[in-house]
Amino acid sequence: MNLLVCISHVPDTTSKINFTDNDTLFDANGVQFVINPNDEFGLTRAIWFQEQQGANVTVVNVGGPETEPTLRKALAIGANEAIRINANPTDGYFVAKQLAEVIKNGNYDLIIAGKESLDYNGGMVPGMIAGLLGFNFINSCVDIKVDGNSVTASREIDGGKEIVSSQLPLIIGGQKGLVEEKDLRIPNMRGIMTSRTKVLTILEPISSDSKTATVKFEKPAPKSPVKLVSADNLDELISLLHNEAKVI
Amino acid sequence: MSILIYAESAPDASGGKIKKVAFELASYAKKVAESLGTTVTAITINTSDVSELSNYGVDKVLKVNNPKLAGFSAKAYADAIKQAAQKENSQVIVLSSTTDSLYLAPLVSVSLEAGFASNVVGLPLNLTPFQVKRNGFSNKAFVTTEIATPIKVLSISKNSYGIFENKSNMTEEDFNPSIDESDYGVKVVSVEKASGKVTIADADIVVSAGRGLKGPENWGMIEELAGVLGAATACSKPVSDLGWRPHGEHVGQTGKPVAANLYIAIGVSGAIQHIAGINSSKVKVVINTDAEAPFFKVADYGVVGDAFEIVPQLIEKLKAFKSNN
Numbered sequence A: 001m002n003l004l005v006c007i008s009h010v011p012d013t014t015s016k017i018n019f020t021d022n023d024t025l026f027d028a029n030g031v032q033f034v035i036n037p038n039d040e041f042g043l044t045r046a047i048w049f050q051e052q053q054g055a056n057v058t059v060v061n062v063g064g065p066e067t068e069p070t071l072r073k074a075l076a077i078g079a080n081e082a083i084r085i086n087a088n089p090t091d092g093y094f095v096a097k098q099l100a101e102v103i104k105n106g107n108y109d110l111i112i113a114g115k116e117s118l119d120y121n122g123g124m125v126p127g128m129i130a131g132l133l134g135f136n137f138i139n140s141c142v143d144i145k146v147d148g149n150s151v152t153a154s155r156e157i158d159g160g161k162e163i164v165s166s167q168l169p170l171i172i173g174g175q176k177g178l179v180e181e182k183d184l185r186i187p188n189m190r191g192i193m194t195s196r197t198k199v200l201t202i203l204e205p206i207s208s209d210s211k212t213a214t215v216k217f218e219k220p221a222p223k224s225p226v227k228l229v230s231a232d233n234l235d236e237l238i239s240l241l242h243n244e245a246k247v248i
Numbered sequence B: 001m002s003i004l005i006y007a008e009s010a011p012d013a014s015g016g017k018i019k020k021v022a023f024e025l026a027s028y029a030k031k032v033a034e035s036l037g038t039t040v041t042a043i044t045i046n047t048s049d050v051s052e053l054s055n056y057g058v059d060k061v062l063k064v065n066n067p068k069l070a071g072f073s074a075k076a077y078a079d080a081i082k083q084a085a086q087k088e089n090s091q092v093i094v095l096s097s098t099t100d101s102l103y104l105a106p107l108v109s110v111s112l113e114a115g116f117a118s119n120v121v122g123l124p125l126n127l128t129p130f131q132v133k134r135n136g137f138s139n140k141a142f143v144t145t146e147i148a149t150p151i152k153v154l155s156i157s158k159n160s161y162g163i164f165e166n167k168s169n170m171t172e173e174d175f176n177p178s179i180d181e182s183d184y185g186v187k188v189v190s191v192e193k194a195s196g197k198v199t200i201a202d203a204d205i206v207v208s209a210g211r212g213l214k215g216p217e218n219w220g221m222i223e224e225l226a227g228v229l230g231a232a233t234a235c236s237k238p239v240s241d242l243g244w245r246p247h248g249e250h251v252g253q254t255g256k257p258v259a260a261n262l263y264i265a266i267g268v269s270g271a272i273q274h275i276a277g278i279n280s281s282k283v284k285v286v287i288n289t290d291a292e293a294p295f296f297k298v299a300d301y302g303v304v305g306d307a308f309e310i311v312p313q314l315i316e317k318l319k320a321f322k323s324n325n
Helices: A035-051 A065-079 A092-106 A125-133 A189-195 A234-244 B020-036 B052-055 B074-088 B099-111 B222-229 B235-242 B270-280 B309-325
Strands: A001-006 A009-011 A033-035 A056-062 A081-085 A110-114 A136-146 A150-157 A158-169 A171-175 A202-203 A212-218 B003-006 B040-045 B060-064 B090-096 B115-120 B130-136 B141-147 B152-156 B171-174 B187-193 B203-209 B231-234 B262-266 B282-287 B299-305
Touching: A001 A035, A009 A065, A033 A035, A033 A065, A035 A065, A035 A110, A035 A136, A035 A171, A056 A065, A056 A092, A056 A158, A056 B141, A065 A081, A065 A158, A065 A189, A081 A092, A092 A110, A092 B099, A110 A125, A110 B020, A110 B203, A125 A136, A125 A171, A125 B203, A136 A158, A136 B074, A136 B099, A136 B299, A150 B187, A150 B270, A171 B187, A189 B060, A189 B141, A202 B099, A212 B115, A212 B130, A234 B282, A234 B299, A234 B309, B020 B040, B020 B052, B020 B152, B040 B074, B060 B074, B090 B099, B090 B270, B099 B115, B115 B141, B203 B222, B222 B231, B222 B262, B282 B309
Parallel strands: A001 A056, A001 A110, A056 A081, A081 A202, A110 A171, A136 A171, B003 B040, B003 B090, B040 B060, B060 B171, B090 B152, B115 B152, B203 B231, B203 B262, B262 B282, B282 B299
Antiparallel strands: A009 A033, A136 A150, A150 A158, A158 B187, A212 B141, B115 B130, B130 B141
16 A cells, blocks of 8 residues: 655644734744644554555655655654655645645555644645545544555544545545554654655645735734632622623 | 525434524625625525525525435535536635535535635635635634635634624525536445534533543533533543543544633643634633633633532522523
8 A cells, every 4th residue: 555644844832923024924933843733643544554554655745945854753753755845835725736746646545634734724735635636535534444445434523423435545634533642653763763864855846826825914912811700709700701701 | 696605404303404503604605795796695405494594694595405415425515515606606605614514615616726715714804805814823823815716715713703693585496416426435334423412513612621620420510511501511632531531522732623602611721732722712711720720821711719619509500590591
């Protein structure tokens, strides 16, 4: 099985978010970047397929040279090879077009992407790839098993789970559940050493338009401080929720 | 030219009940339609009674009734929505942020060569060029996105606009999109769903508890409080990792997102990953013994104290309040 894992290089959740150039550019200064958490669950599941079913795992990212440490980390965790598409990821559609091209040329059976990245929270790339290539597609995927070409998977739905069946080739939008938090791997020294010699191919982007553009960023207005209510006076809390906040 | 919304329904014995999120979409679409000088069309799938949509400004309903669409198929549903958009010559398609709608939205946008903006909060900032404000960076910033394509697909963050009554003379029309066999590459085998419980996605109020509850045996009062408020129950990540509560209740960055009107956090310290997932809730209440818990920084109302003393009292007082209001 030939597996492709799409990796997004995103600011760690604990990072302070700032913008520059009159709030039109993200300020990467001092920001710690990580593998997008939804992608990391998918990558870890991919490594499971590699170890249990002999799958070959390629990781791919659309981004500049500054994203390579994130790909090297994925290699250190166990991916066999990496591809970086050397382009600024202008919008979800542009990224989907680039990834679709890699998939067309790469003969992949299973493509695992995170259902959403934690920077722009667009949640559109896996679905757009499926739309562009006509592949079978399962979003919010929380479990996947592959037997030959047959796939059994679970999808999270509002209030429960849906069990679905499908066939390779397939793309999934993955999340926690593909593996659990405790299954995530921290690269060990051997992984880090071997990752340096693994192949990281740099591809130039194909020409594609973007359908959307980011015009401006804005930070939420500072919040007014919490109103504390005494534990002896819960009637006041109920009154505030009813009369002031109007939520009960 | 009309604005198209997909009005989702929850399956029930009587043949599908329109979900509340659809009324928010209708309210939103009506306002945009007024600015553009056009009307609102809704597409429904296997919903027998669509009349409620007329209370929120929908001018026309395209009713699809097709047994092939009985189970959810993102591709087939996206295909039906695409054909409705083409029939209505819609330039703006407004979808919700339910799991199903977020699944089909990118498929709809690719098939119509439309730009797609998700997590949209509020009305378009501008119509030409078309600009919307979105939640981004896990609710730590807003992003203004410009959609450059003739057709625009939006998904609206739940509870971000509100529901506004607006009575209309709505017409209903049967609509039969052609559904292709190739749309069924993913087949539903079975659905596991807790019945009779308010889901986190549908709930206006969510009652969430964390490790401060000390053990799974203490969740009775959380469920009772949720029951009194008609709320869904949720939990923090450590609680689901410890197996005290099912994974489906885990809310936060890697769990379910919450955009409720009221979020009550009990014995939840408020790790940044937790806050990232719940911060688009309108009003947040924290109950915690530790006045320094980070949740107090993001909450609107807070009570410092022991949940085991406060929650039972709160339940009694809310019961009294409910019986008087």
